[in-house]
Each structure stands twice: as structure tokens, then as C-alpha cells.
Amino acid sequence: MQTIQLLILIIFILAIFYMVKFLGGKKKVTVTDPVPLQLKSILQEQVPFYQQLNKNKKTEFEERAAHFLTQVKITGVKTVVEDLDKVLVAASAIIPIFNFPGWQYPNLNEVLLYPDSFDHEFEQQGEDRNILGMVGSGALNHVMILSQFELRQAFLNETGKNNTAIHEFVHLVDKTDGEIDGIPESLLHKQYIKPWLQLMQEKIKEIIDDQSDINPYGATNEAEFFAVVSEYFFERPELLKDKHPELYELLLKIFHPAPASS
Numbered sequence: 001m002q003t004i005q006l007l008i009l010i011i012f013i014l015a016i017f018y019m020v021k022f023l024g025g026k027k028k029v030t031v032t033d034p035v036p037l038q039l040k041s042i043l044q045e046q047v048p049f050y051q052q053l054n055k056n057k058k059t060e061f062e063e064r065a066a067h068f069l070t071q072v073k074i075t076g077v078k079t080v081v082e083d084l085d086k087v088l089v090a091a092s093a094i095i096p097i098f099n100f101p102g103w104q105y106p107n108l109n110e111v112l113l114y115p116d117s118f119d120h121e122f123e124q125q126g127e128d129r130n131i132l133g134m135v136g137s138g139a140l141n142h143v144m145i146l147s148q149f150e151l152r153q154a155f156l157n158e159t160g161k162n163n164t165a166i167h168e169f170v171h172l173v174d175k176t177d178g179e180i181d182g183i184p185e186s187l188l189h190k191q192y193i194k195p196w197l198q199l200m201q202e203k204i205k206e207i208i209d210d211q212s213d214i215n216p217y218g219a220t221n222e223a224e225f226f227a228v229v230s231e232y233f234f235e236r237p238e239l240l241k242d243k244h245p246e247l248y249e250l251l252l253k254i255f256h257p258a259p260a261s262s
């Protein structure tokens, strides 16, 4: 009898042990792709936007970039995704929305990295234009495609006004109100929408008339204009302020909203 009781007790203890282990395991967040250990040092070396933040803001940036990487999968297509790429994608995602606490990208699940530009595999305006980045639609909804080369290049080039990854994330921000139309209604206070539309028209005309230093691709339509000048705003803020003060002021209102007054 005593042996049987002992056996039952042992089984009982083992059962509890496994239950605790199992439940304990369930509590942990399963991260298939771990956040790069080098996140902080890569940001410090490669991302000027991060470099100019104060200590607290840097910590916030690191946390939000790390969180982004637990939410969005980064997949290499015919290329190997390195930690550097993951951190640069996350940084490009956080930069445009850094002044919006808690902002996440509900419309994005995955970023596909291609080694360089891509064209024929994705229909894009039916031309031979080399595509460096795009926000997917249709079957590729919730997917963003970026050129790995361009992603790295944009952060290496300190005097450029272009950054394809930031450009694509700005399209996603623009898309959160339902349409990619150059009017980020979720960020821009209603009173500024009319002035913003007017200014876009003026500035697009300057590009068409060859009177502008803004990337001519911005004259494609208002959505592209918004994405192109946002790149300029985040890459060369001082130059933009100098050359296009009105544009700079309105972009400041979009991306650095004044704290809500009660």
C-alpha cells in the first residue's frame, strides 16, 4: 500500500512540475526572429536621426524599434537579411512617427528585402523604371518591398535628400486614413489641410517648371510629393528650412505636432 501511495505522490509531483513548466513557458512571448543584440550600436553608428536625440529619447527610440521588429517580419528574397538591415528598416519605420507616442503600423506585417532594384516581377506603372521600394497592394497588401542596397545606401549618404525606406513608411502613414493621397489626415490638423493642398500644388508646379531642387519624382502626384518631401525633411531638415521655409513649417506641423493643450 505504501509503495502505491508513494508512486501516486511521485506522479502527482511530476504532474505539477510539468504543469508549472508548461504554463511558465506559455507566458513568454515567442519571438521567432530575435531583436538584434547590436540594435543600439547600429543606431548610434548609422542613424543620424537617432544620434541627435537626448538620452531618454534614445531609449524610447530603441524600445520602439525593438517592438517594431517583434511585430513585423523582415524577409530576404534572393538575399540574406543581416542585423544591420533589420535595424535600418525599424529605424525608417520609427523616424516618421517618433513624435506620435504609441503609433504602430496596423497595415504592415512583412517587409521583403530584394538585393537591388526590382521591376518586372511587380507591375508598377508598366514602365521600365527601376523600383527601389513599394507598398504592396492586392495580394501583397500589408507587405512592403525594399531594395537592400538602397536601404543601406540612404543611411550611408550624409548629404543626400533621399531615403527610400522612409519614403515607403510615409506612404503607410498616409494610408492609415484609408487613402494614399498626400494628405495625412490622421496627422494633420483640419485647419492645415487647405494650406497644405495649396502649397503642394505650388511646389509641384515649381518642379514641373524646373525651378526646384526637390526630387522630380515628387511631381508624379500629391502622394509622391508628400513622400518625397518627407524624405527631404528627415534627411536634410536645415537645407529644407532654408530653401522651402513654408514647406518646412507645414511638415513640422505634420510630424512634430504641438502637445495637445487642454
Ligand SMILES: [Zn+2]
Pocket (backbone or CB within 6 Å): 167, 171, 223, 224, 227
Ligand atoms: Zn512613392
